[in-house]
Amino acid sequence: MSYLEYNAKSTPSGLRKILYLNWPLTLLLASVAGVGFLMLYSVAGGSFSPWAEPQFKRFLLGMGVMLVVALIPIWFWRNISILAYLTSVVLLLAVEFFGTVGMGAQRWIDLGFMRLQPSELMKITLVMLLAAYYDWLPAERSSRPVWVLVPVLMILFPTFLVLRQPDLGTSILLMAAGGGVMFLAGVHWAYFTAVIAAGLGLVAAVFQSRGTDWQLLKNYQYLRIDTFLDPSQDPLGAGYHITQSKIALGSGGWSGRGYMQGTQSRLNFLPEKHTDFIFTTLAEEFGFIGGLTLLSLYVLIIVFCVATALAAKDRFSSLVSLGVALTFFLFFAVNMSMVMGLAPVVGVPLPLVSYGGSAMLVLLAAFGLVQSANIHRPR
Template structure:
C-alpha cells in the first residue's frame, strides 16, 4: 500500500502537527494521571515508593510515545495495522509457552527490561485491524453474512487465547471493543440483536442446567455466581473483596474521610488497593464528590474522542478513533461496575489511575493514534 494520496494536502510540518494536536485532551489525560499518582502515594502510606514514582516515570515515557505516534501520519498506521495485529497475536501465543505467571494467571511475557502483558497490546491492535478491514470493504458488503466471518475471526481468536490465560475481563473487553468497531462500520442492528438474544438464552440455559444430567458448569462455579449475587453468604471467603470494597465506598460519604485518611486501605482491608480496587480508595478519601469528579474527567475524554471521530471524514481514522474511545470507556466502566458489585470481579484496571506499566503505556499509545487521526484528518 502506498502512503501517498493525491487527494491529500501537502505534508504538515512538525510544528503545524503539534499545533493541531488536541491539547485539551492531553490536559484531561494528565489530570486523570495526576489523580492516580495521588492515590498511589496515599495507599503507600504517604510514600512515593513503591508505586507513585514508578507510575510517574511510566507516564512521562508514555507521553513521549504518545507524541511520537501522533506525529506519524495516520496512513502509516493504516498500512501497519495487519502487522500490529499479527505481532500481538504472536505474543499472545508466546505467553502460552514462555509467559510468566502472577496471581494465578499466565498473562505476562518478559521482553528485556519490560514485563509486557500482550492482551493489553491486542486491545489496540484489534481495533486497528478491524478499522483497516472495514475501510477496505465496500459498504454494500458490510452486513452480508460472508463478510462477517473475517472480523468475527479477528475478534474470536485473541479472545479465546486470552480466556485461556485465564483473563475473562480482557476477553470480554476484546469482544466489546471489536463489536463497537463493527457497529460503527455499519453492520446491521439485527446481528447485534440476535447476538444479545443468543447470549441471554445461553445464560438461561446455563443457570437452569444446575442439578440436571446436562449441567454446564461445575458446582463451585455456580457457588461463585451465588456469591456475586449475595456476597454476604461468604463474607470471609469469595465475597470478601467486594464486601470490603462496598464498606470503603460507603464510608466515604459525600466528601470523604480526607486525603490519606482512608482506614480500609491503610489498614490493608482492601484487596489490590493499588491496582484493580484503587477506585474504592478514591471514594473513601474523597467521597462522592471525588468519585463524580473522576467520572466527569472520563466523560470529557469520551466527548472529545467521539467529537473527533464525527469530524473525521477519513473512514479508517474515524473508525480507529471511535473504536479506541469505546475501548477507553470499557476500561473504566467495567472497573467501576466491578468494585461497586454490579458485575463479577474480572480484574480490569482503572485507566491512568491503577498501577501498571503495560496498561499505562498501551493506553497512551492509543491516545497517540487518536491524535494522529485528528491531526491528519481531512
C-alpha cells in the same frame, strides 16, 4: 481525491504537527494520571515507593509513545494494522508456551525490565484492524454474511487465546469492543440481536454446566459469580473484596474522610487497593464528589475522541477514534461497576489510575492514534 493525494494533503509539516495536537485531550489524560499518582501515594502510606514513582515514570514513557504515534501520519497506522494485529496474536501464542504465571493465571511475558501483557496490546490492535477492514470494505457490503464472518473471526480467535490464560474480563472487553466497532461501521442490527440471544443461551449453558464434565468456566470464576449475586454468603472469604469495597464506598459519604485518611485502605482492609480496587480508595478519601469528578474527566476524554471522529475525513480515522473511545469507556465502566457490586469481579484495571505498566502504555499509544487522526486530517 486519490488515496495518495489524500495522504499528501493531510500531512502537515514541521511544528504544525505539535500545534495540531489535541491539547485539551492531552491535559485531560495528564489530569487523570495525576489522580492516579495521588492515590498510589496515599495507599502506600505517604510514600512514592513502591507504586507512585514507577507509575510516574511509566506515564512519562507513555506520553512519549503517544507523541511519537501522534506525529506519524494516520495512514501509516492504517497500512500496518494487519502486521500489528498479527504481532499481538503471536505474542498471545507465546504466552501459551513462555508466559509468566501470576495470581493463578498465565498472562505475561517477562522482558526483564517489565512484564508485557499481550492481551492489553490486542485491545488496540484489534480496533485498528477492524477500522482498516471497514475502511477498505465498501459500505454496502458491510452487512453481507460473508463480509460479517471475517471480522467475527478476527475477534473470536484472540478472545479464545485470552480466555485460555484464563482472563475472562479481557475476553469480554475484546468481544464488546470488537462488536462495538462493527456496529459503528454499519453492520445491520439483526446480527447483534442474534448475538445477544446466543449470549443469553450461553449464560444459561454456563450455569447448567457447573459441576459437570463439560463445565464451561473455572471454579474460581463460578465463585466470582456467586460472590456477585450474594457477597454476604462468605464475607470473610470469597465475598471479602466486594464487602470491604462497599464499606469503603459508603464510608466516604459526600465529601470523603480526607486525603490519606481512609481507614479501609490505610489499615489494609481493602485488598488490591493499588490496582483493581483503587477507585474505592478514591471514593473513601474524596467521597461522592471525588468519584464524580474522576468520572467527569473520563467523559470529557470520550467527548474529545468523538469530536475527533466526527471531524475526520476518512473512515479509518473515524472508526479508530471511536474504537479507542469505546475501549476506554469499557475499561472504566466495568471497573467502576465491579467495585460497586454492579458486576462480577473480573480483574479490569481503572484506566490511567490503577497501578500497571502494560495497560497504561498501550492506552496512551491508543490515544496517540486519536491524536494522529486529529493532526493529519485535511484542513
